[in-house]
Amino acid sequence: MALFWPIAKVLCFNLAAVLGVLIYEFYLLRENYIRYAPALEDKDHTMRAAQFSETGEPFVIKTRTIPRPQCCEMTQVLIKVGTGGLNPVDFKMRRNANINMTRALPVVSGFDFSGHVEQIGSGVLGYRPGDIVYGMLPLQGQSWGAFQEYVVANYTIIAHAPTKISAREAAGLPLVGLTSIHAMAPVLRAWQKQGQSSKDKKILVHAGAGGVGSFAIQYCKHVLKMHVATTVSAPKAVLVKSLGADEVVNYKEQKFEDVVKNFDVVLDTVAQEYEQRTLSSSVLKSGRHYIHVLSSDWQPNSREENPLILMVLPFLRKWGYSLIADLFGIGIHYHCDPVSPDAQGLRSIASWVNEGLIKPVVDRSFSLNEVAKAHEYLEKGRATGKVLIEIGTITE
Ligand SMILES: NC(=O)c1ccc[n+]([C@@H]2O[C@H](COP(=O)([O-])OP(=O)(O)OC[C@H]3O[C@@H](n4cnc5c(N)ncnc54)[C@H](OP(=O)(O)O)[C@@H]3O)[C@@H](O)[C@H]2O)c1
Ligand SMILES: *[C@@H]1O[C@H](CO)[C@@H](O)[C@H](O)[C@H]1NC(C)=O
C-alpha cells in the first residue's frame, strides 16, 4: 500500500505527459493545414479534374468535369495549372479508407503544382496575373487537389517558380523540397545552438533515387556542404553520384549498417525495418540525429491505415528519445516534423535552383487522363526522381 500512491502518481504523470505531447503535435499538424480556407465552388465555370469518390485501387480515379474553384477571397490567387507533381502521399490517401477524417470525398488527387496566375484577391501582395508560380496545397482540410485545370491558393503558400528551369520541372519540387528543408531544420537549429555548422557533417539519405532523396542529396551536399551517403539499387548509382552523393550503398547487396558508421544524421524515407536497423546499430554516433518522415510503404499496408502506428509512435519516440538525449546527453535525437506548405521555403528552393545548386530530376510524365496510371507507376516504388502530370499549356 505504501508503494501504491507513488507508483500511481508516476503513472498519472506519464499518462498526462503522453497525452499532452500528442495533443500538442496533432494541434500543430492541424494548424499547419486547416488555417488555409478552401475555395468555394464557381458553378458558372467548369474544369477537368482527376477525382475519386471512393478509396481503393488506382482505377477509382476518374477524369471528370467539375465546377471550378471560385476566386478570389482577399488573400487568394487563381492559378491556371500547367503541370502537377505526384507524391506517395497521393496514392496513400487514395487507398486509405480513413481519408474522409481529414478530407471530404470526392477529392481531387495531387498537391504539387506549377502554373500561371490568372486572378488575384484584393489583399494579395507580390503577385500579378501572368506570373509563373509553384506550390504545395495543404494536405488536409480541402477536397480540391492539384490535378485540376485551375487551383485557388492562399498567396501566403505559393512562390514564384525558379526561372532557370522550366515551369514544368518546377512542379516536382515543392513537396519533396519542403520535406527536405523541414526535416533538416531542427538538426540545423541544434547545431546552431552548439555553435557548429553543417559543413562536413555526415548524413545518410535513404532512397536517394526517389523524389525526396534526389532533392535531399543535392540540398545536403550543395547547400549545407555536408558529406552525403545514400542507399540505392545498382542501376541508380550513377545518378545519385551526379547529384552529389559521396558514398553510395547498394542496399540490395550490402546492409547499410555494415558500411555506414558514426554518422551525424540519418534522413529515413523508408522507415519500418530501416528505422529499427538504424537505431540498433552504430550508423549514428551517440547524441546525433535520426529523422523520421512518417513513412509507411509503397505497397498497400495496414501500417498506414492505423494512425496509432503511423503517427502516434513516431511522435512519442520523438519526445521520449529527445528528452533522454537532452537531459543525459545519451542516445540519439529523434525528429519527426511532417511537411507543410511554406512560401519562404519555396522561395529558398527557387533561389538554390537559380544558382545552379539544385537540379530537378524528372522520371516521366503522364497526362491528366492518365493520373490512375501515374499512381500505379509511383506505387511500385521504383521511380527515379519525380513523376509529373501534364495538365495545361502555359507560356513562359
Ligand atoms: N511525412 C512527410 O512529411 C513526408 C514527405 C515526403 C515523403 N514522405 C514519405 O517518404 C517516402 C519517400 O518518398 P519519395 O517521394 O522519395 O518516394 P518515391 O519517389 O516513390 O521513391 C522511390 C525510390 O525509392 C527507392 N527505394 C524503394 N525501396 C527502397 C529501399 N528499401 N531502400 C532504398 N531505396 C528504396 C527506389 O529506388 P530503387 O528502385 O533503387 O529501389 C525509388 O527510386 C514515402 O513513403 C513518402 O510517403 C513523407
Ligand atoms: C491565408 O493565410 C493567412 C496566414 O498565412 C491566414 O491568416 C488567412 O486566414 C488565410 N486566408 C485564407 C482565405 O485561407
Ligand SMILES: *[C@@H]1O[C@H](CO)[C@@H](O)[C@H](O)[C@H]1NC(C)=O
Ligand atoms: C468515412 O468512410 C467510412 C467508410 O466508407 C465510413 O464508415 C465513415 O462513417 C466515414 N466517416 C466520415 C467522418 O464521414
